[in-house]
Amino acid sequence: MEFTTTHLTKIIKETSDSYSYIMEIPDGFTWVAGQHAAWQIPGFELDPEDRNTRVFTIASAPEDGYLMFTTRIAEKHTSLKEVLLNKIRPGDPVGIAQPLGTFALDPDHYRKTLIIAGGIGITPIRSLLRHYMDHPSEGHAITVLYSDDRGEFAYPDFWETLKKKVPSIDLRLISERDRFTGDTDAYAREHGETAEYLIAGSPGMNKAFTERLEKLGIPEGNIRTDVFLGY
Ligand SMILES: Cc1cc2nc3c(=O)[nH]c(=O)nc-3n(C[C@H](O)[C@H](O)[C@H](O)COP(=O)(O)OP(=O)(O)OC[C@H]3O[C@@H](n4cnc5c(N)ncnc54)[C@H](O)[C@@H]3O)c2cc1C
Numbered sequence: 001m002e003f004t005t006t007h008l009t010k011i012i013k014e015t016s017d018s019y020s021y022i023m024e025i026p027d028g029f030t031w032v033a034g035q036h037a038a039w040q041i042p043g044f045e046l047d048p049e050d051r052n053t054r055v056f057t058i059a060s061a062p063e064d065g066y067l068m069f070t071t072r073i074a075e076k077h078t079s080l081k082e083v084l085l086n087k088i089r090p091g092d093p094v095g096i097a098q099p100l101g102t103f104a105l106d107p108d109h110y111r112k113t114l115i116i117a118g119g120i121g122i123t124p125i126r127s128l129l130r131h132y133m134d135h136p137s138e139g140h141a142i143t144v145l146y147s148d149d150r151g152e153f154a155y156p157d158f159w160e161t162l163k164k165k166v167p168s169i170d171l172r173l174i175s176e177r178d179r180f181t182g183d184t185d186a187y188a189r190e191h192g193e194t195a196e197y198l199i200a201g202s203p204g205m206n207k208a209f210t211e212r213l214e215k216l217g218i219p220e221g222n223i224r225t226d227v228f229l230g231y
Contacts, residue, residue, distance in 0.1 A: 001053075003040045003095025004029055006067060010090060015152035018120060019084065020059065020070040023094055031099035033061040033131035034124045034226070039069060040095030044087055047079040054080060057123035057226070058099060061130035067096065070154060072120045072231070103198070103226040104128065107137035110196040110222075114187050115144045116209050118180075118201030122146055124226050125200055126155055133165050143170040145183050151175035184209065188216040200226040 006029075010022040031037070036057040046052055056069035073081045088094075103124050105113055117125045125144065132142070146153060153159070153173050162169060174180050187195070197218060199209045206225040213223055 001038060001097050003038075003097050005093050005095055008088060008090050008092050008094055009066070011088075014070060014154035015148075016150075017074060018070055018072045018152075018154055020068050020154070021084065021088075021094070022060075023067040023096075025062075025065070025067055026096070029067075029096070031058050031062065032104070033127040034103040035099040035101040035127075036124070037099045038097040040097075041080060041083055041088060042093060042095060044083045045079075046083070050079045052080060053095075055229075057127065059123040059126050061127045063131055063134045070120065070123050070126075101226070103200070103224060105132060105142075105198070106196055107140040110194070111140055112191050112195035113140070113142045114184070114191070114195055114197050115142065115146075116180075116184055116197065116199045116201075117144070117146045118205045119148050120231070121201035121205070121226070121228055122154055123200075125198070126158060128198075129162055129169075130158065133162055136166050141168060141170070142166075143172070143187060145172050145174055145180060147174040147177075147180040149175065149177065181212065184212065185216060188213055188218055192217060193219055193222055195222065197223045198226075199223065201228065202231045203227050203229060 004026045006023040006026045008023050012020040014020055038053050038055050040053045059070045060068035073085050115125055199206050206227050
């Protein structure tokens with residue numbers, strides 16, 4: 001796999017255990033909002049069983065003017081996450097491989113979108129909505145259910161800006177599981193197959209919400225998932 005070198009410019013602590021890493025866009029590097037890529041963190045000693053690459057979503061959109069990934073670093077973590085937590089500094093090199101993936105909104109076919117995001121699954125959603133903020137679709141209604149059991153939400157400034165620039169967006173930051181599932185069910189009952197449904201979270205969460213929507217009669221073709229293997 002080939003990696004293009006960029007450099008870390010900034011680290012932002014998003015929540016008690018998640019961090020954003022901001023980097024320059026290398027000359028000629030392009031991506032589409034919602035894509036992910038393999039990242040390489042060279043130059044640090046890792047545990048023998050660990051490796052210096054990970055797949056992370058590109059949480060920024062081209063309109064941001066920078067590359068960013070956001071990752072969760074739990075109390076117990078791998079040696080690569082230890083590098084991200086305590087060793088890497090602005091100015092250090094980071095490699096990025098060719099971006100991949102087709103996770104996207106489809107406002108040309110659906111006039112309503114429900115986004116269901118759990119925890120760190122918010123990263124592709126941030127990218128998609130950042131792009132959408134500059135290219136909104138007239139008459140298209142987006143509802144975002146962003147759930148975190150501890151009530152810790154990343155990107156607070158971005159949500160404020162988004163609400164100002166796209167006032168029609170219905171953004172709900174949710175910290176109770178019952179409300180997360182209840183709001184999903186209520187939306188599916190009201191809008192059914194006239195809406196598209198984007199789900200981004202752990203494999204378990206994606207499976208549970210896909211099954212939930214299908215039981216409510218939402219066709220498979222209206223549901224798109226971005227699965228974060230590794231959690
Ligand atoms: C398409 C795609 C997009 C993705 N996008 C993102 C993204 O935007 N952000 C992101 O963070 N991840 C993303 N992932 C997942 C990412 O690739 C990693 O798999 C994930 O971050 C886990 O990293 P890690 O292996 O370093 O493990 P860690 O994050 O360190 O650990 C994973 C789990 O194992 C536990 N664990 C780790 N080490 C130990 C130990 N020694 N003892 C006990 N428990 C331990 C941790 O507590 C944690 O619960 C994506 C994956 C895919 C496939």
